[in-house]
Amino acid sequence: MQDLTPDMEDLLRTASDAYPLKQGEDKWDEIAARISTHPGSDIKKEKIGWHFIKHHLVLLFVLLFGFLYLNRDKNINRLSQDKGKSTAFTTIKNVKDPVHPKQILPNKNLSINEAGIVNQIQAETKWTISEGYEIIPPNDHRKIVITGNLEFSDITYNNTQKLSVTRNDLMKPGFLNSVINEKSILTANNVNVNERLIPEFKSGEKNKYVIKGFYYGVVSGLHINAIKDQEFSKPGFDLGVLAGFHLGNRLSVESGLLLSKRSYWTTGKYFSKDGMGTMPSGMEIMELHGSNQTIEIPLHLRYDLFNRNRNRLFTSAGISSYIITNENNQYHTMYNGTEAMMYASYKKDRRYFAASVDVTVGYERAIGKKNHIRFEPYIQLPVRGVGVGLLPVKSYGVRLSLTRSLH
Amino acid sequence: MENLCQIIEGCIHKESVYQRLLYDRYRGFASKVVFRYIYRYERATDVVTDGFVKAFLDFDHFELRESDDPEKRLMGWLKRIMINCAIDELRRGSMLPEIGGIPEDVWEITHKSDNADQLILYKDLISIIKELPANYRVVFNLVILDGYSHSQVAEMMHIPVSTSRSNLSRAKVLLQNMIKNMEEGKLCRI
Numbered sequence: 200m201q202d203l204t205p206d207m208e209d210l211l212r213t214a215s216d217a218y219p220l221k222q223g224e225d226k227w228d229e230i231a232a233r234i235s236t237h238p239g240s241d242i243k244k245e246k247i248g249w250h251f252i253k254h255h256l257v258l259l260f261v262l263l264f265g266f267l268y269l270n271r272d273k274n275i276n277r278l279s280q281d282k283g284k285s286t287a288f289t290t291i292k293n294v295k296d297p298v299h300p301k302q303i304l305p306n307k308n309l310s311i312n313e314a315g316i317v318n319q320i321q322a323e324t325k326w327t328i329s330e331g332y333e334i335i336p337p338n339d340h341r342k343i344v345i346t347g348n349l350e351f352s353d354i355t356y357n358n359t360q361k362l363s364v365t366r367n368d369l370m371k372p373g374f375l376n377s378v379i380n381e382k383s384i385l386t387a388n389n390v391n392v393n394e395r396l397i398p399e400f401k402s403g404e405k406n407k408y409v410i411k412g413f414y415y416g417v418v419s420g421l422h423i424n425a426i427k428d429q430e431f432s433k434p435g436f437d438l439g440v441l442a443g444f445h446l447g448n449r450l451s452v453e454s455g456l457l458l459s460k461r462s463y464w465t466t467g468k469y470f471s472k473d474g475m476g477t478m479p480s481g482m483e484i485m486e487l488h489g490s491n492q493t494i495e496i497p498l499h500l501r502y503d504l505f506n507r508n509r510n511r512l513f514t515s516a517g518i519s520s521y522i523i524t525n526e527n528n529q530y531h532t533m534y535n536g537t538e539a540m541m542y543a544s545y546k547k548d549r550r551y552f553a554a555s556v557d558v559t560v561g562y563e564r565a566i567g568k569k570n571h572i573r574f575e576p577y578i579q580l581p582v583r584g585v586g587v588g589l590l591p592v593k594s595y596g597v598r599l600s601l602t603r604s605l606h
Numbered sequence: 607m608e609n610l611c612q613i614i615e616g617c618i619h620k621e622s623v624y625q626r627l628l629y630d631r632y633r634g635f636a637s638k639v640v641f642r643y644i645y646r647y648e649r650a651t652d653v654v655t656d657g658f659v660k661a662f663l664d665f666d667h668f669e670l671r672e673s674d675d676p677e678k679r680l681m682g683w684l685k686r687i688m689i690n691c692a693i694d695e696l697r698r699g700s701m702l703p704e705i706g707g708i709p710e711d712v713w714e715i716t717h718k719s720d721n722a723d724q725l726i727l728y729k730d731l732i733s734i735i736k737e738l739p740a741n742y743r744v745v746f747n748l749v750i751l752d753g754y755s756h757s758q759v760a761e762m763m764h765i766p767v768s769t770s771r772s773n774l775s776r777a778k779v780l781l782q783n784m785i786k787n788m789e790e791g792k793l794c795r796i
Contacts, residue, residue, distance in 0.1 A: 214728035230629065
C-alpha cells in the first residue's frame with residue numbers, strides 16, 4: 200500500500216487554507232438574535248439571593264413578634280387543650296360533690312397583680328380549684344388558667360360583696376384587680392367555688408380538634424396559567440414543603456418552599472423586550488410559548504372561618520416570591536418581513552420578591568391527633584412581571600397538603 | 607493590528623458592532639475550516655453560525671497575552687470552536703456516510719489569474735478529502751491539516767488513541783489512491 204508523501208501532506212495543508220470557497224449567506228441577523236435571546240447574553244450573574252431570603256425571614260419574624268408583643272399581657276388562657284399536662288396539681292375528680300373551699304385552697308396568702316397574675320404563692324403550693332379550673336403557681340411562669348364560669352363570693356375582706364365572674368371577664372388583663380381593692384390580699388378562705396357553676400366536661404371535648412404551635416408538611420398541586428385574559432396553557436404542577444405557626448385558635452402564619460413548573464402563552468404585546476439584552480432592532484415577537492421552573496416561597500396568613508370537631512374551613516392570603524431557575528421560550532418572530540421560530544433557554548436565576556398576591560380557601564381535616572390533610576384551591580394574581588419577558592402570569596390551582604403538628 | 611485588538615475588546619464586552627466586524631472578517635476563514643469536516647455546504651454554514659454564536663457568548667474566556675500575535679491567537683481560538691461545533695454536528699448524525707456530489711456553486715469562481723490552476727488543484731484536493739468516510743476525514747483533518755496530536759484527537763472524538771492512529775493510516779492510504787485515480791483520470795482526459 201502506498202502512503203501519502205510529506206510533500207503531498209504539505210500541499211494538502213496549503214490547499215486547506217487557500218481553497219476557493221464561497222463565503223455563503225450572511226447570517227449575522229440570526230447570530231445576533233440567538234446571542235440576544237441566549238442566557239449568556241445576560242451581563243452578570245448575581246449571587247444567590249441571601250437578601251431575598253432575608254426579606255422573607257424578616258417579614259416572618261415581624262409577624263411573629265408583633266403577635267407575641269400584642270399578646271404579652273394576656274394572663275388567662277384556655278386549659279382544656281393541655282389539661283393532661285397539669286398532673287402536678289391536685290385535682291378534685293368528682294365535681295358534683297360539694298367542695299369546701301378549704302379543701303381546694305389551702306390557707307395561703309396570694310395576691311393578684313395589676314395584670315391579674317397570681318403571685319406570692321409559696322413555691323410548693325400545688326392546688327386546683329376544681330377539675331377544669333386551676334391556679335398555677337407563679338414560679339411555673341404560667342398564667343391562671345380557668346375555663347367556664349366561676350363565682351367568687353366574699354371576695355373582699357368585709358365579706359359583704361358577692362361577685363359573679365365569667366371566664367371572659369377573667370381573660371381581661373387587670374380585671375381581678377379592678378374588682379377588688381388595689382392592695383387586696385385574697386386569702387384562701389375568701390374564695391368560694393359555686394358548685395352549680397362548675398362546668399362538666401362533655402364527652403366530645405376529649406376529641407376537640409386542637410392545633411397549636413408549629414406544624415410542617417408536604418404539599419403538591421396542579422395549576423393552570425394565563426397571561427392577562429388570554430388562553431390558558433397546559434397545566435403545571437408544584438411540589439414542596441410548608442411550615443406554619445398557630446398564632447391563635449384561628450390565626451396562623453405559613454411559609455414554605457415549592458418547586459413549580461409553569462407553562463404559559465402570550466401574544467407579543469405583553470412581552471417586554473427590556474430583559475432581552477441586545478435584541479436586533481426591528482425584530483418583532485409575534486407570539487411566545489414558554490415554560491419555567493420556579494422556586495416559590497409563599498408567606499401567608501391563614502384564618503379559620505369554621506372549626507368544628509375535626510374539620511376546618513379556612514382562608515388565607517399573602518404573597519409569593521419567585522426564583523425562576525430555568526426558562527425556555529419558543530418565539531415566533533418577524534424580522535424584515537420574514538417569520539421565524541426561535542428557541543431560547545435561560546438558566547440564570549431571576550428573583551422576584553412578592554411577585555404575586557395569593558388568595559386561597561381551603562378545607563382541612565384532622566387525621567389522628569397530630570396529622571391533617573388539606574385541600575386548598577387558590578389563585579395567584581401577579582404583582583409584577585416575571586421572567587425574561589416580564590410576563591404577568593396569573594395562576595389558578597389546587598394544592599393538597601399533609602401536615603403534622605409538632606405539639 | 608490595533609484595530610483587531612479593539613474588535614476583540616468590543617467582543618469581550620458583547621458589543622454588537624464589534625461582533626459584526628469580527629463575523630465579517632472571519633466568516634470566510636471559519637467556513638473553510640468547517641467545510642473540510644462537514645460534507646454538505648448548507649450544514650456547514652449552519653455550523654459556522656453555531657460556532658460564531660458560541661464564540662461570541664464565550665468571548666470573555668478568550669485570553670490574549672502580550673507576547674501573542676492577536677490575529678493568530680484569535681484564528682486559532684476560532685478554529686478550535688468551529689472544529690468542535692463541526693465534530694458535534696457529525697456526532698449528531700452518527701458520522702453517517704454522505705451521498706451525492708458537491709455542487710459546483712459552492713466554490714468561488716476562479717477567474718483567470720496567475721494562480722487559477724493552483725486554486726483548482728486546491729479545490730480538487732479538498733473535494734477528495736471530503737470524499738473520505740466521516741471518521742477518517744475528521745482524524746485526517748485534525749492531525750494532518752489542523753495539527754492536533756493523536757491524544758488530543760482521541761479526547762475530542764471520544765475514541766482511543768489507537769483508533770485515531772489507525773483511522774489516520776487508513777485515511778492516508780485511501781487519499782493516496784484517490785489522488786492517484788484523480789491524476790490518472792486527468793491524464794486520460796488529455
